[in-house]
Amino acid sequence: MIRTTHLCLEAGPRCLVDALDWEAKAGECWAVLGRNGAGKSTLLRTLAGLRLPEQGEVHLGGRLLADWPLEALARERAFLAQSRSDAFAYRVIEAVLTARHPYHADRYWDGSDDHRIAMAALAALDVADLAQRDVRSLSGGERQRVALAALLAQQAPLMLLDEPATALDLPHQIAAMRLLAALCRDEGRCVVLVGHDLNLAFSTCSHALLLMGQGRWLAGPVDEVMRPETLSACLGHPIDVLHHGGRTVFVAAESE
16 A cells, blocks of 8 residues: 655664555555654654655555645545644534535535534544544544544554554543554554553554664564564663463563
């Protein structure tokens, strides 16, 4: 679905990602992990087509990302930024309906099933009861779930999310991650998300891309990549693993 060839990303004099040859396929859910400043958000913005790489290429559906017309690209990939602000008063339902714009170049959502799709997305994120609320009146967690609902309503096969669990309480973190995993498993979508919670990533994602620092990276199925010694090197802190009730749990170990 999306593929990089010899992708190189830089931030000033620092090399964030060097020669990334990587592919995410339909039905896969990828977690991008690494310490602060490792380049996770930079990579996601590059995959979304919002910045150009220093070297290399990104292909979406076998086509160079830069060659996609903007409206067609918006129907193929959806992007959730790490932070956003709501400067104007508009209702929650209107915020979600704007995600349907790529399907209506010459009109808005009148006379279509967009309203049904938007309300279904709000219900999936447990915020349908907020549809008529002003977005500026919402809590941080409620606003995040509305943003996730808008992403869902866009109905793109590829979903790129930068820290989707931000501001969510524990039940909604789990519910949101399980929803993303189910979209991959049941509908053949592809999800690439940036996160910091190792346990959520391991329990819901099928694959992980670790940004190890100084341009180094490691990618593969979570069972192969998310190992204590590898995560310790990636995050710069010793990580232990516990096995309890059939679950694998990562915990921060005492620093030596």
